[in-house]
Amino acid sequence: MKIAIIDKLRSYLFIKIPLILILALFITVSLIMTSHKIIFTHEIIPSLQRNAVNYTQYIFEKIGTPPDVTTAKHIAESEGIEIRWEGPGSRWASSPYMPGVKQFNLPSYDETRGIYADMNEAGQCVEIQKGKWRFLFILHHPQESVPYIIQIFKIAILIYITLAIIAIYFAMTWLLKPIKTLHEGVRQISEGNIDYEMATNRNDELGKLVDSFNTMTRKIREMIQSRDKLLQDVSHELRSPLTRMNIALEFMDDNSTKKSIKDDIGEMETMITELLETERLKSQYGGLKLENTNMLGLLNDVCSGFQNQKPGIKIVSFPEDVSLEIDPKRIRILFRNLLDNALRYSQPADYPVEISMRVKNNEITISIQDFGIGIPEQELPFIFEPFYRVDKSRSKKTGGYGLGMSLCKRIMEAHHGIIEITSRPSLGTTVFLKFKNPK
Numbered sequence: 001m002k003i004a005i006i007d008k009l010r011s012y013l014f015i016k017i018p019l020i021l022i023l024a025l026f027i028t029v030s031l032i033m034t035s036h037k038i039i040f041t042h043e044i045i046p047s048l049q050r051n052a053v054n055y056t057q058y059i060f061e062k063i064g065t066p067p068d069v070t071t072a073k074h075i076a077e078s079e080g081i082e083i084r085w086e087g088p089g090s091r092w093a094s095s096p097y098m099p100g101v102k103q104f105n106l107p108s109y110d111e112t113r114g115i116y117a118d119m120n121e122a123g124q125c126v127e128i129q130k131g132k133w134r135f136l137f138i139l140h141h142p143q144e145s146v147p148y149i150i151q152i153f154k155i156a157i158l159i160y161i162t163l164a165i166i167a168i169y170f171a172m173t174w175l176l177k178p179i180k181t182l183h184e185g186v187r188q189i190s191e192g193n194i195d196y197e198m199a200t201n202r203n204d205e206l207g208k209l210v211d212s213f214n215t216m217t218r219k220i221r222e223m224i225q226s227r228d229k230l231l232q233d234v235s236h237e238l239r240s241p242l243t244r245m246n247i248a249l250e251f252m253d254d255n256s257t258k259k260s261i262k263d264d265i266g267e268m269e270t271m272i273t274e275l276l277e278t279e280r281l282k283s284q285y286g287g288l289k290l291e292n293t294n295m296l297g298l299l300n301d302v303c304s305g306f307q308n309q310k311p312g313i314k315i316v317s318f319p320e321d322v323s324l325e326i327d328p329k330r331i332r333i334l335f336r337n338l339l340d341n342a343l344r345y346s347q348p349a350d351y352p353v354e355i356s357m358r359v360k361n362n363e364i365t366i367s368i369q370d371f372g373i374g375i376p377e378q379e380l381p382f383i384f385e386p387f388y389r390v391d392k393s394r395s396k397k398t399g400g401y402g403l404g405m406s407l408c409k410r411i412m413e414a415h416h417g418i419i420e421i422t423s424r425p426s427l428g429t430t431v432f433l434k435f436k437n438p439k
Contacts, residue, residue: 017172017176018165018168018169018172021168021172022164022165022168025161025164025165025168026161029157029161032157033154033157045119048119048124049109049117049119049124052117052124052126052139053109053110053115053117053126055139056115056117056126056128056137056139057115057128059075059079059081059083059137060128060135060137062075063075063083063135065130065131065133066087066090066133067085067087067090067092067133067135069092072085072092072094073094076094076095077094081094081137081138081139082094082095082098082137082138083135083136083137084098084100084101084135084136085101085133085134085135085136086100086101086133086134087131087132087133087134088132088133098136098138099122101127101134101135101136104118104120104122104125104127104136106118106125106126106127109126113128114128114129114130115127115128115129116128116129122138123138123139123140124138124139124140125137125138125139126139175206176206177202178200178202178206178207178209178210179206181198181199181200181210182198182209182210182213184198185198185210185213185214185217189217192413194217194220194221194224195221196217197214197217198210198213198214242265242268245261245265246262246265249261249262249265288326288327288330288414288415289327289329290325290326290327291325291326291327291328292323292324292325293323293324293325293326293328293331294320294321294322294323295318295322295323295324295357295366296315296318296319296320296322298328298331298332298335299315299318299335299355300315301332302332302335302336302339303315303339303355305336306339306340306343309343310343310346310348311343311346311347311348311349311350311351311352311353311371312352312353313339313343313352313353313355314352314353314354314355315354315355315356316354316355316356317356317357318355318356318357319357319359322357322359322364324364324435324438325438326415326435327414327415330411330414330415331411331415333407333411334407334408334411334412334433335368337404337405337407337408338368338408338431339353339368340404341404341405342368342369342370342372342429342431343370345370345372345373345374345429346370346371346372346373346428347372347373350370350371350372350428351371353368353369353370353371354367354368354369354370355367355368355369356369359437361437362436362437363434363435363436363437364434364435364436364437365432365433365434365435366432366433366435367430367431367432367433368430368431368433369428369429369430369431370428370429370430371427371428372428372429373425373426374423374424374425374426374427374428374429375421375423375425375429376425377423377424380421380422380423383405383421384405384406384408384409384419385406386403386406412433412434415435416436417433417434417435417436418432418433418434419431419432419433419434420432420434
């Protein structure tokens with residue numbers, strides 16, 4: 001699970017770029033904090049402590065030993081500091097809340113002169129010992145101390161980092177939004193939706209890339225439309241001479257030449273019919289005449305036309321009560337083409353072609369599986385292309401004109417369904433027909 005998440009993060013550009021920027025931000029902040037700490041530890045703090053000790057010695061000399069309470073009180077009030085001393089027969093503090101001298105264990109600053117100093121939670125503290133007298137000076141309150149300022153600085157840095165991360169994320173999302181648009185466009189076109197247009201109002205390089213992609217799809221669409229129009233026009237033009245040729249053949253004596261010519265004309269008529277049928281299915285409603293049809297009854301009717309063909313057809317599991325709103329004529333063509341292919345590319349000794357149906361939630365899936373020669377993996381993406389055949393020799397013994405699977409796809413799309421195919425050489429091929437379940 002952890003490895004899968006890491007792999008996903010590595011492949012997600014919208015996460016990688018912000019992570020790189022955030023990492024760079026953290027490195028920069030870490031360097032600043034480290035430099036700040038070094039400067040404060042080795043330069044600023046010793047300097048502040050030295051000034052504090054010198055200032056405390058000046059105050060100590062003003063107060064005197066034994067200390068003068070009036071002078072000490074005036075200095076504490078005017079300078080905003082706290083003073084406390086403990087000595088023979090005398091104890092005094094400028095504030096009743098000031099901690100005792102013994103509560104602090106200050107490190108030695110100048111042991112020869114009895115001076116101890118440190119910055120702690122109470123502030124900048126300096127202790128001076130002279131004989132039996134001990135004086136404690138707190139020069140700054142905690143809110144004014146350098147450690148407090150450093151703490152506030154660290155909190156401010158964390159807040160700035162958080163705001164920077166949020167800003168980076170939204171900025172990257174906005175900057176890279178055309179990439180998401182392109183990804184969706186590529187997905188739509190790869191699924192055959194060549195009419196899909198990507199919208200963008202960006203004028204930068206990514207926006208121009210989206211516009212270029214739209215231009216490319218428009219040109220591809222125009223090329224396909226031109227090709228389809230040409231095929232449609234040629235198909236219409238061929239029907240008349242083929243009809244005249246059939247009529248002329250009726251006046252010829254029956255022989256092998258007549259039969260061969262008639263077979264060729266029959267194949268051409270089949271090709272033209274498939275071309276025109278494919279074109280009709282491209283209309284808005286596909287030219288469909290929908291009827292509530294029992295699928296098992298329709299399938300049994302189609303299978304009856306293949307009774308004498310080896311290795312045969314076997315309906316494995318198929319509910320009797322499933323009916324769909326379909327065009328029976330078109331679905332018959334669909335089943336007939338698929339079963340003809342399954343039997344054509346199976347050997348007589350192979351297992352029979354198996355047909356089954358699975359009903360799951362809002363989808364009905366019909367699978368047609370053969371155990372024949374199969375299709376090479378590299379050929380599968382092109383199976384539904386018009387005139388595409390795995391056999392490059394295009395021999396009549398191994399198939400038709402390569403229009404059958406293209407027509408099957410058009411029929412499924414007209415019914416708002418999906419056709420998918422899987423195959424392994426020498427193990428067979430399975431075609432899945434997925435219809436929406438009306439329930």
